[in-house]
Amino acid sequence: MSEVPRIAVTGATGRMGRELLALASEREDLDLVLAVSGSAEDEVDGVRVADAEALPRLLVENEVDALVDFTAPAASAEYVAACADAGVAAVVGTTGFDVEQEAALTQASESVPVLKASNFSRGIAALRRAVREAVAALPDFDVEVTETHHNGKRDAPSGTANTLLEDIDELRGDHPRVHGREGDQPREDGEIGVHARRAGGVPGEHDVLLGGDHEYLSLSHTALDRGVFADGALDAAVWLSGRGAGWYDFGAVINDEE
Template identity: 60%
Template sequence: MGREVIRAAGGRDGVTVALAVNRSDVGAVEGVEVEDATDLPGLLAAREPDVLVDFTGPESSVEYVAACAEAGVPVVVGTTGFDDAGAAALRDASEDIPVLVAANFARGVAALRRAVREAVAALPGYDIELTETHHNGKRDAPSGTAKSILDDVVEARESAAARERAGDRDDDAAGVVHGREGEQPRRRGEIGVHARRAGDVTGEHEVLLAGNHELLSLTHRAESRGVFAEGALDAAAWVAGREAGRYDFFDVIGDST
């Protein structure tokens, strides 16, 4: 993703890569020298970038965001897989600088999430299955995007249940099931989540709703990592100069539509 961001930045007017860092030596990328990540605090002070874009891992991301908070540099975080402590560290940093965090920077995924919320609200009682597929090197499962979609499903279902609470139907969620094995009859309200890892798949997410003798499938498939890089640069341009706080990609899209 770092390579994709550098490549995408090179194709944009008014965008210059002030610095790039990595924990291991990877040489130059698209003519940009990739420097030692341990030098990041000094590089931020010397180069004074308008914003930092982070696609690394949870541990390094927390370190980079802390360095940005110390230097007063806004940051866009596309890293996923944070534990509670990591998520708290990002929230703490957002008290000092703008921190924009998103599991996915594809505009199509944002549209998918909106469609999922509407579909779940419009089809109460339907069975829901969420499946995500990524390349064989992806570490976290389910993906950060899948977790965001799952949150959308749960929130939409809870809202629908609240509206129908006076009726006879019981829409209480029976819980989330990650994969199935052995004898596992589907419980009412259950949400199935499945993660697949294979080949060089960039990313695919599908939400399946079934009931009343019909089936609705909502799917997003990324054909290239470049779509995430472009979205991250959109986010970087948007967040630069903002007040300290926590932002997400919906803020970027809402501001541009």
């Protein structure tokens, strides 16, 4: 690996791709050497964007150390496979994978380091810790999870909401999830309500409500700008570069674990 990690960004013409390029260009702890996209744009904010179909070759030619991906599940699985072939670490922020696509990422981690996270916000990491502590302390409280995102987000519930639900399941066991309610639907014991809202350009809001008979606790996080996710993903790419093959967690980046 070079003195600073050489970074590639996929989906360079998308919402997160543009944010990644803007922030990567300002950082001194990495070198942005490659940006690719499946769209026809040749340049984004002064950064040359190559055709994503050439990624396998370009990863080698540009001696990339780590790739950052926020695209779509099918494309992401292909890009991570290309990383495995080229010996490039992969940081994945894409959500909505099916079982087969998730397996492809796991397989790639046998050859290169792969770090996949539903959210790269340090605030969300703190929210997860707080939710786990609250759920453990209030075992009889009802739980509702609500997330709000921009009107272009495809997967629902969000990857972060699913991660929060998985954290809750680890503590309470696998309980039925009710996605929204309509008509005569009294709450059943143990169920977890899940609500997804899509509006405007909201970067991301997540709220976990724990309700008892005489009190409730609400834990929430609001992202004001996509830069928080982009910066976290770039932190992960710098941290992951040069590490051994395997499956990594964003919590290790936050704690700067070896």
